Amino acid sequence: MLQNVDAYSVLNSIKIIIFLNVILHKNLIIFDLLIASNELELDELVEHLQTHFINNNASWLRLNFSQVYRTSYQVKNFKIIRNFCNNIITKYPNTIFESKNFHSLPKDALISILKQDDLQLxxxxxxxxxxxxxxxxxxxxxxxxxxxxxxxxxxxxxxxxxxxxxxxxxxxxxxxxxxxxxxxxxxxxxxxxxxxxxxxxxxxxxxxxxxxPPRKILNTTLPTRITQIPLPSNIITNEHALEISSWIDKKRITL
Known part of the structure; x- marks a missing residue:
């Protein structure tokens, strides 16, 4: 009986992982479509896809923050996503400053961050x-x-x-x-x-x-480094956890 329960749990876990991987892969496809739409000068579609991402796939944007932020400055029409990223950096500057890709940040992006008078740093x-x-x-x-x-x-x-x-x-x-x-x-x-x-x-x-003028610091004590929270699961990745978290957040909003 115990073996059947374990097998059932493993099977459910596999189904969840496959489902989450499909979703994460879908997000990457949509982001690539966004880039392609810009190259084809489909401005209305570019604006729509950016809004769609922020409203429905913000967790993926955060998870792939460095890549998304860099791309938003390489592509002129990604203003909506660029503003979304700037708002995150203003509140949580370590998102970019402590990133392993910080040194590859474009100069104009760095200047834009420095201009923020409410940068919490x-x-x-x-x-x-x-x-x-x-x-x-x-x-x-x-x-x-x-x-x-x-x-x-x-x-x-x-x-x-x-x-x-x-x-x-x-x-x-x-x-x-x-x-x-x-x-x-x-x-x-x-x-x-x-x-x-x-x-x-x-x-x-x-x-x-x-x-x-001094920056508008909201917190008197500012964090100096991002703390990585270890996941208890060996099969659920950070990507999966973040996607599940976004579902929970949406559920709370609708309750």
Missing amino acids: EEGRIWEYVIEWGKAKNPTLLINLNEWTSNNFLSLKETLKGCLPHIGYFSISGEHVVEKIYPYQQLLEHQLFSDINIKFITPTKPISSIVL
Whole structure:
């Protein structure tokens, strides 16, 4: 009798996995169709498919976030999905900054993130991520900064051109300025670096640099890294769990 129960459970598990795999594969097909529709300049279909994805397959977009976000910047007409991704990054910045694909993020996408005034990330961390991204784009740079030449700093500065103006330097604590900004001071214009020093030495003295307003941080304590929750099942994957979770969320909404 026990053997029959076990066999029945295994059979049901197999059916569920097959069903979930079909759904996940279907989502990939729809996303490929979205890309193809854009290439064929079927603008109305592109807009419809984007809306369909966000309303019905948001879990798949989140699961494949890095790929989706990169594609949204490579394809001009993916504005709806791009905005969807930007909203997620604003609330959960580690989604992209702690991603293994962060270094391959297009520059215009990074700039768009930096422009968000409600990005839930401390300014010192933003600076570190920007430096990390720039150094990844220059793999020949030495690890030890003391061994860098002026040309090394110039190369990194050129890579980060367009990114640096969107960092709120004057929202970074004095301690972090010393720890994080000073080692890379050659990346900054002389006047800006001078004003950063003046701001912490004589706060009331006028400065000529543009002072960006502080970001609208909603949580006083921000997470620093994504915690992976282990799945108890050896046969249900992260993809399957996320798809099931989306069904539960929809069910709760309809109750």
